[in-house]
Amino acid sequence: MRLEKCWFCSSTIYPGHGICFVRNDSKMFRFCRSKCHKNFKMKRNPRKVKWTKAYRAIHGKDLSGDNVFNFERRRNRPVRYSRELTHKTMAALKTVEGIRSKREKRHYDGRMKGLTDERRRNDRKELQKQVHLVKAPILDAGTASPSDRKEKTRIQVSSNHVKHGQTSGETSYD
């Protein structure tokens, strides 16, 4: 009994799960669930479907090409059973898994580096831009430093122009 990998999403298929399609050139395609099978039938390329392992590995979302993955491999060289070797392997398996999870964590952290900064910057910008929704800008202007405020200059114009100026002033409040 073996745990197989899904052809589409590369997840582990436990015995009794999924479906296997054997093409007439005897190539086997195993699928972990109907979702993957359907995607295969739709001729989708797993490298271009975002939720698959293949996509994530290619696009640097997941750790890939690391030494730690060289331990798990189908070696087509038969090895005669030895109890000691099996014990060693079992011990090594745990160690390797530990190292792998650590490296994955590191990979993730490296990927998320600078994200907090960006979020904070964006928050600040958002607040700056949209505070008028809850606070009158005039009040805000009052709190701002005097140097920021522009000095209003009074210009002498005809009565008609005054009317228009008034109209446009009101429009901005709406």
Place this chain on the structure above:
Amino acid sequence: MQYNFKKIASVPAASDFIDVVLSRTQRQTPTVVHAGYAIARIRQFYMRKVKYTQQSWNEKLSRILEDFPRVDDVHPFYSDLLNVLYDKDHYKLALGQLNTARAMIDKIAKDYVKLLKYGDSLYRCKQLKRAALGRMCTIMKKHAASLAYLEQVRQHMSRLPSIDPNTRSILVCGYPNVGKSSFMNKVTRADVEVQPYAFTTKSIYVGHTDYKYLRWQVLDTPGILDRPLDERNTIEMQSITALAHLRAVVLYIVDISEQCGFSIAQQAALFHSIKPLFANKPLVVAINKIDVRKLEDLSAEDRALIDGMRDAMRGPAAMQLGDDDALPIMSTLSENGVMEVKNRCCDLLLAHRVEQKLASRRAGEVMNRLHVATPVPRDSKQRPAFIPSTLEASRARKAAGEKIVTEKELQEQNGGAGVYSADLRKRYMLENDDWKYDIVPEIYNGKNVADFIDPEIEAKLAELEREEDELEAKWEAERMDREPQEADLDEDERALLGEVRTRRNKLVAEHRRKKAAGNNNPVVPRKVDHERKLNTKNMKSSLESMGLDATAAVERARSRSRVVKRGRSMGADASMGADDANEDGKKMRTSKSRSKSVAKRVKDEVGGGLKSVDATLRATKMADKAQRKRNKLAKSGEGDRTINTKLPKWLNSGKRGNGKTDRR
């Protein structure tokens, strides 16, 4: 050449023949002709008939002449057989007559076609045609006897056995009732009739048998009596023909019991009289019916006669095989010695044929091309076959007398099939035999353990751990780079941001709701929209909603608005701002002479590029009028469920094919 006469087409009787040809002519040529036609056309019409009839005769007669084998062309055996069975002269004569008839018919057709060229009327042409066809038929009628004879010959020939004169064959002959057919039945699968009277077999029969992976033909001939050739009947003559012409081994069967009605002396006499026929052929004399009478029981004279036959068989002409001191004996009843006789015949014939081939001119050519290679050892080194050491060990154990218990024996000891389950692991070759029955984990934490098994795993793991330590140290060293640089928002800012987001979400939701609900509504201009109208009231509420003090702004707006004059309605006071300012110029010009009781028109504003109120009114009226018709027309649009024409012509007339009426 294949000697198969089954494919000859049947020969019709004369009257049928005539019917066939004439009706064919009638069917295949034009039938309508009128006296009014051009004479050339009439002539051509009848000429065609005559020619066509002649062609049909020619075709059919040629077919018959081709199908029947010519006596001179076939193998001499068949030629003689045809002579014996059907009388060669008669056969040849019949075929010759048909040939002549064919030529005569051709001649007649030629003559009459020539005459028809001079036919001057339809009647004459017709008479000429009649005469031509009539003469042709008369000729064929005269040969009715030949046709009937040929049909009989055909039927008989189709039933002749297909004998291949050139293949390996055994020819069985002897007096009637000596057991020729019985031998045939034993040796082959042919089911020849066997009866206890003379001449049961009246013609040659063929059966097939296998010897040395070769196909052998066994020919069963009718019995022969000892009398001069010209006195022999047809049945005997068939045997003689076969003996004379086939290159086969001759098996002469002697009935030792004399039950056939012929004494051994008579049988020996026959043997000697037909001996010339055996010349240049391997010969076997077999003694039959030894179940009735033993060879030892014979009288001295009979014994001498049989020995005489044996000597003849061993004569210089006959082939000799090593063991020929005794005549082969057999009993077709008890099947003793039958196979020995057959084998002896076959061996003899094979040897004979090989000798003949060697004697022929072509043998040398073949022999020159043959070469049997025997490898010469290149050195004195021994190159024995390789025997695996395990095999040698097991052989040694076997030699030492050790009993090897097989899996099958184990199964029998332990409850038999279905109960015993074989131990597949017991022959595992491991470092330690204790490990044979270890239970090995296959899956651990979602991994195949087998995929991790690697003899060099320790070294690789150590290397990985070293690498991991390095990476870890490097990672720790770079910790500071990963810390966020930007300061976080403080409490107030965060609260404010929360409020902003809530407010924005509400606005967006409201906008979406309105948009969805009022998707089809016209956009009302701000001027007439009560809520959005630009006036002091709205300005005030808007400013106040933002928490600003609107008093000053309102004051300013009011101070600038026009002072309402006395005599005006209070309604005008309510409307302030830009609208009022626009209106007042016109209103001032309203004639004082008009009675105040005249109701104020609702729409008397001038705008939209129109000069006066009147013009506006006129324009409104015209627009209404124009709209009226348009409204009416608009009702008969696609969306309206009206039926304009009850029965459209194009839907309800004309032919209809498949499909629905309303889809046409």
